[in-house]
Amino acid sequence: MPLLELRGINTHYGAVHILKDVDLAIFPGELVCLLGGNASGKSTTLKTLLGMVTPTTGDVVLDGEIVTHHSTSYRVERGVTMVPENRRLFKRLSVKENLELGAYLRTDRDGIANDLERVFEMFPRVKERLNQKSGTLSGGEQQMVAVGRALMSDPRVLLMDEPSMGLAPALVQTNFELIQQIHEEGVAIFIVEQNANMALSIADRGWVLQTGKVVLDDSAEALLANPELRASYLGESGSV
């Protein structure tokens, strides 16, 4: 049974039809990606999954339960979270407070302490900066805090909005290694990317979204080999 699923989603912003019959399913422990250019509906898809946008028709299903009209916090409590595009840390709050806010809905003190230790193991640098205002960190460190903050909610599925956006090329590589590491711990990961090459190199499966429609739905290898995709996303040389 899929962990998180969109069934026949149609979303409108006013009269504009943004998502058109989108179906996708994320299974437990999978690493999948959604590719698409600007204005393809990637952000709306994420917002629909998280309950920040309510679809006109169709259902969002979390762990077998229809959550289409449930709040974001209801879904976060049940294991969905996101690392937003451009990290979006609370810059005026300390690193520690940012991490604590990640666990805002949790009440299991021991579990929170364990997860905090896990974040420190993964990012020793974060532990050194704990009492610093997060706005004073470097881009790479902020990325660590953003991922750490998401992990603090003890997610079963982690949505990542453009994880390679705004990072130096060397950091993009590290970042994708990190995603794999989190994936190996059993967290399902849903990457939304323009950087198709990088995303497909680590994903199991993927979808391609074009003007609100899923136009391709296949394994990562098949997508990488797909001539249409190569032409539109990967360019001639295979890199964006």
Place this chain on the structure above:
Amino acid sequence: MTTTHDAKLTSRVLWVDRFLTLIRITFIVVISVGLLAFVAQQINPQNPFAQWANPDATGLTAPQFKGLLVTGLAQGAMYGLIALGYSMVYGVLGFINFAHGEVFMVGAMSGMITSNKLADAGLWEDAFLLCLLFIVVTSILLSTATAVIMERVAYRPLRGAPRLIPLITSIGVSFFLQNLSVVLLGPGAKSYPTLPSWLSQKRSLVGFQIEGTKLLVLLTAAVSMAGLWFLVERTRTGKAMRAVAEDKEIAALMGIDVNRTIVKTFAVGGAMAGVAGILWGILFRSVIHTTGFLPGIKAFSAAVVGGIGNLGGAMAGGLSLGAAEATAPLVLLEPLGVDGVSQLRDAVAFAVLIFVLLVRPSGLFGERLSEDERA
């Protein structure tokens, strides 16, 4: 064509800059000459500089100055408490709630009603501190309710609107509350019952002669501020408030109920205004439906002077504004030979606002926020 247009633009900017610099210099000259004349007169009213500045000056005695300072700080503490509400709401919603002065008026009115009832029952003089606690609690309840209902009815429906819209609405809400007070309680000024004599007595404290009422005001303000600091910096609710103030979307992603947090912010600001309302009643013993206007505007100035959105800044802004308006007329203007200086308190308060904005546009403790951080 383009170049002449550009040149025009630059020369206009320069002209405005020159004008602002002129104002800055005027302020600095008035302040420094006034201070120098004050010092000269303190040394000896007969010395030539003092004579030149104001031949009739007598100088201030130390007790007089301390008295002014204490009065100013007590009033400033009230401005500070009201300013917290302006600052907190600006922090989470990015607009100035001009009806906040009326929330303060509601608190003062509530205290007037309850304290008179208690005085009629003969409890006011006998158990003053208990009565005070009671009127503070009821005032907090009423002004918190006012602020919360205001948010729900007037501002929440406008959440997505441009920021100017709720601002204008808040002016409407302000008039509505003033007129509601006239309808319910009548247009005249109403007074608080006489305070017990032990409270009005002067006490000495670290070299200051402080009236009991002013001491009470300062203490209550300090306790409220400490409570607020604890709430905002040390509790889960406070962390949620700060998160919502910075980024509502991501705060929601963390699972924070944004609407409820905004309501809590209004409630806390309202509670602070309620406390200030009681302190106003204790200090001046008279309230009228327009009581909220001038303190409200001054508290707004205090919030801006301290750096809007910054809570410590709001309190510091209030205290410095109160101290400035109490002392500046006699310390700066009297030595310069200005007539009727004690009438100029309000002018001084707003001159302080203008001066701070000219010198430090983000306020004394404010952080510079770029437009995209603010949005």
